[in-house]
Amino acid sequence: MTSDQPRPGRWAAVARASLAPARAFQAPSRTPLLQVLKTAVAAVVAWAVCSFVSGGQPPLFGAIAAIIVVQPSVNQSLSRAIERSIGVIAGVVVAYLVSLVFGAPSWLILLAIVLSLLVGWALRFPQSSTVQIPISAMLVLSIGAQTPGYAFERIIETVIGALIGVAVNWLVVPPVALKPAREAVTGLGREIAATMDSLATVLSAPTDEAYRTGMLVEARLLRPMQSKAQKAVDAAEESLRFNPRRTANRELLRENAELLTTLGIVTNRVLGMARAVTDHFDRTLPEEPNAVAIAEELRRAAHDLRLVLDEAAAGTAPDESTVDLEPALTAPLRAIVPDPQHWILIGSLLEDLRRVREEIVGASADLR
Incomplete structure (x- = not known):
């Protein structure tokens, strides 16, 4: 192909550029x-x-x-x-x-x-x-x-x-916005679980700075996801006001709201843990026995949070990674005396982990 001939993707780029002004007047999605x-x-x-x-x-x-x-x-x-x-x-x-x-x-x-x-x-x-x-x-x-x-x-x-x-x-079939609310809340929960897994990796295995930075960014993105989920739940509540189908869907709305409240508390704790680990990290941290034990509990907490989300998703297929699995959270962690260099970080992580565990166990009990 000679230099004066158009590249294969050039016409597509020109077409997208020509349509840009028209797309500015289009909504992201069609009205139902x-x-x-x-x-x-x-x-x-x-x-x-x-x-x-x-x-x-x-x-x-x-x-x-x-x-x-x-x-x-x-x-x-x-x-x-x-x-x-x-x-x-x-x-x-x-x-x-x-x-x-x-x-x-x-x-x-x-x-x-x-x-x-x-x-x-x-x-x-x-x-x-x-x-x-x-x-x-x-x-x-x-x-x-x-x-x-x-x-x-x-x-x-x-x-x-x-x-x-x-x-x-x-x-005529008054709209009910429960499905978007459920999807937003569930998406937030699964992202929290993924962040806990990443945090566990930082605490238990050698990682580079890029991985730790990505983990912190991942944790910070939980905030906008939480706001989006809250707006979706508010929209679902709005859709049920004066709606003849309110009685049949009131319980699902309540479960959405309660689960979002739980996830909001867990989000605060996980974000705090990510910041603390990033700020106080050193290469010897994965060698600390308490850090390795906390990492294992974080993986268990992520596992059980996914179970809670699957239980809450009534009428939907559970995630394949959690089918037929039992809750994995153990009894409260018994920590040994940490290294003096890490004792402040370990103490902070233990308290955050305790609160995370309480919220997940409480949410699981409420669903049962």
Whole structure:
């Protein structure tokens, strides 16, 4: 291939670069198709129902309210319905008051926009309601001035559309976000177990600085994983509020939350152990009998943590590495007097290991 000919991967790189601006407007994942279909159903039903109260006008307010109200959870739908209705009512009131005071000059719509935004700010309305107020005021002043009863009909239409959106989202397979929460919590637990195995290797075998640095980085990454898992559990709790399937899934949500609490404590201890070992490491540490014993207990703790995660994953296949295995944690470790050079580190590790053991044993007992 000559130098002036394009390399095999050049066109692919050019294609990716050309698509980069378009991808900036794309979400990381598609909205579930069921959510799209529910939104479409809500809009169609709202249009049909609101046609009877729209006074000959296209029932745009009702259809828009239904589309906006269908959210990922029933609780969010209910909140958005209230916000949308309040925004429309406030906009209609603002439009009525300014027209009553100033008549119908050409600049009245601009004044209504400014006053509507100030009303939303003064009353501390959420952004969705604050934006809705000037929109409703503009429509009432521009169309309702020539159409008797327009303002009142738009309020009724919006409320009906919002109620239909909530009803459709409540009746048609309301979403439950328990699976992402379980996956996030389980992923955090398995990463903690892997970090404990790496820490055990540092304590019991010769390692280079690169390995120890990687172990510390691995431990520090537990923090963002913990935050991600907490957000996933919060989203699962949000999805169950006002959800007709709440009763059937409440126990699974409780187990997720309790397991995450346990893993949060273990994360703190494992991260502290990783920092202590990195800060106080010397080449003679793997020769310390207490360090070797602690390493063995860390491996047992990692083993039993994986068992806890498999027990918590109800209805899923257990990890192949832990099938048919029994808990491996022994009785509390009895340490001999450590070398004077290591006694502070050994004491710190023993206390952290004791707390880790208590949390894992407690979590296992709760699941049984």
